[in-house]
Amino acid sequence: MSETYEAERREVLRAVERIVAAGLVAGSSGNVSLRIATADGELIAVTASSVPYHRFTLDDVLVVDFDIEPVVGEGVPSSESLLHVAVYHARPDVRAVVHTHSVYASAFAAAGRPILPVLDEQVVILGGAVKVAEYGPSASEELAARCVAALGERAAVLLRNHGVVGVGRDLDEALAAVELTERAAKVQVLSAVLGGAQELPPGVVRTEQAVYRMLHGLGPE
Numbered sequence: 001m002s003e004t005y006e007a008e009r010r011e012v013l014r015a016v017e018r019i020v021a022a023g024l025v026a027g028s029s030g031n032v033s034l035r036i037a038t039a040d041g042e043l044i045a046v047t048a049s050s051v052p053y054h055r056f057t058l059d060d061v062l063v064v065d066f067d068i069e070p071v072v073g074e075g076v077p078s079s080e081s082l083l084h085v086a087v088y089h090a091r092p093d094v095r096a097v098v099h100t101h102s103v104y105a106s107a108f109a110a111a112g113r114p115i116l117p118v119l120d121e122q123v124v125i126l127g128g129a130v131k132v133a134e135y136g137p138s139a140s141e142e143l144a145a146r147c148v149a150a151l152g153e154r155a156a157v158l159l160r161n162h163g164v165v166g167v168g169r170d171l172d173e174a175l176a177a178v179e180l181t182e183r184a185a186k187v188q189v190l191s192a193v194l195g196g197a198q199e200l201p202p203g204v205v206r207t208e209q210a211v212y213r214m215l216h217g218l219g220p221e
């Protein structure tokens with residue numbers, strides 16, 4: 001019997017259940033993928049397009065190659081599969097990508113404003129401010145390229161007028177990236193009511209950035 005990559009597909013399904021439980025997605029928006037290295041090349045386990053999350057099952061996690069050609073499953077892969085593959089090409093360290101339209105992060109994306117580092121954990125986990133990628137139409141190659149350019153070596157990026165992408169060495173890290181991005185966005189919106197969030201001191205940001213880079217095996221910036 002040919003390989004069905006059930007373990008990897010189950011991991012993606014568990015990640016979908018987590019973003020639903022965390023209230024980060026609604027309807028069928030957002031998507032999740034996991035990189036799979038095989039002897040014959042690289043694949044991704046990725047969520048199917050347009051399946052409402054309340055009836056999402058293991059059969060809705062497909063496996064495709066880096067040309068988005070089907071390997072396992074019957075459905076249509078996420079329309080943002082191109083973006084996921086572009087991230088995997090650009091970032092050999094990344095094994096998981098999570099994309100959501102969570103409300104507070106999307107508010108920053110709509111306003112075209114980066115989420116500045118105002119919480120200590122933000123820099124250590126995300127690598128610094130969450131930048132905003134230039135606008136690209138959904139599912140387009142431009143969007144994929146602009147996402148990769150704005151992401152750089154960090155763990156999260158905003159897609160202008162669209163949503164947020166978190167990446168990590170596994171799904172836990174990618175989930176943590178989108179969860180923390182959403183929380184940091186929410187904190188900044190609420191802080192505005194209190195006169196505005198104060199940025200972390202520059203020295204602290206530099207030190208924490210060095211910690212992020214060390215934890216991710218990156219050289220000095």
Ligand SMILES: [Zn+2]
Nearest residue numbers: 030099162163
């Ligand atoms: Zn989207």
